[in-house]
Amino acid sequence: MPNDSRILTHPGLQPLWDSMKRDRRQQQFAAVGLMMLALFLIVIGVTSRYFVWALAGGAGATAALWWLFKLLTEQPLAFWRKHLREEPESIVWVYGLITERMPFGFKTTASATLHLVEDDGEIHAFGLQPDELRLVTKTLNRVLPHAEFGYSPEREMKYRGEVTNFKGRDRFNRIK
Numbered sequence: 001m002p003n004d005s006r007i008l009t010h011p012g013l014q015p016l017w018d019s020m021k022r023d024r025r026q027q028q029f030a031a032v033g034l035m036m037l038a039l040f041l042i043v044i045g046v047t048s049r050y051f052v053w054a055l056a057g058g059a060g061a062t063a064a065l066w067w068l069f070k071l072l073t074e075q076p077l078a079f080w081r082k083h084l085r086e087e088p089e090s091i092v093w094v095y096g097l098i099t100e101r102m103p104f105g106f107k108t109t110a111s112a113t114l115h116l117v118e119d120d121g122e123i124h125a126f127g128l129q130p131d132e133l134r135l136v137t138k139t140l141n142r143v144l145p146h147a148e149f150g151y152s153p154e155r156e157m158k159y160r161g162e163v164t165n166f167k168g169r170d171r172f173n174r175i176k
Contacts (some may be wrong), residue, residue, distance in 0.1 A: 008010055022127075031071060114133060137149060
């Protein structure tokens with residue numbers, strides 16, 4: 001347990017909390033969009049007497065309603081704050097991965113993913129901006145002093161039981 005639980009309100013973790021809020025909001029928009037599409041299919045199916053479309057729309061509306069209900073009842077931000085405050089030792093490995101898109105050799109975009117690996121093998125990934133990744137990782141290092149930080153094939157083998165074969169890994173390891 002961290003010595004000071006105020007660290008969870010540190011500005012260094014704000015990008016992580018914002019990422020969780022953004023992901024949840026995007027899922028809610030997708031669920032509402034699916035609901036609108038399903039209701040449109042129901043209207044089209046009933047008015048044109050293609051009841052298969054209405055049936056598909058009904059099934060889609062039911063699925064969207066279930067998804068929306070699930071999204072509204074779960075509170076991931078509160079869960080993670082409580083989890084990091086009460087059970088920080090369950091997170092055993094933290095690493096970030098920056099993906100750069102470089103068509104024709106020109107860097108166009110970059111994105112970062114923060115991975116939190118629990119002791120039971122469950123992996124949680126959060127999308128961040130590349131410049132925020134280092135700040136969040138550094139702050140998490142204070143919250144999770146017992147966890148291992150940084151990626152290595154040995155750690156991946158230890159926690160996942162397999163090594164992801166990234167294209168170009170051999171070339172990268174020879175350069176080091």
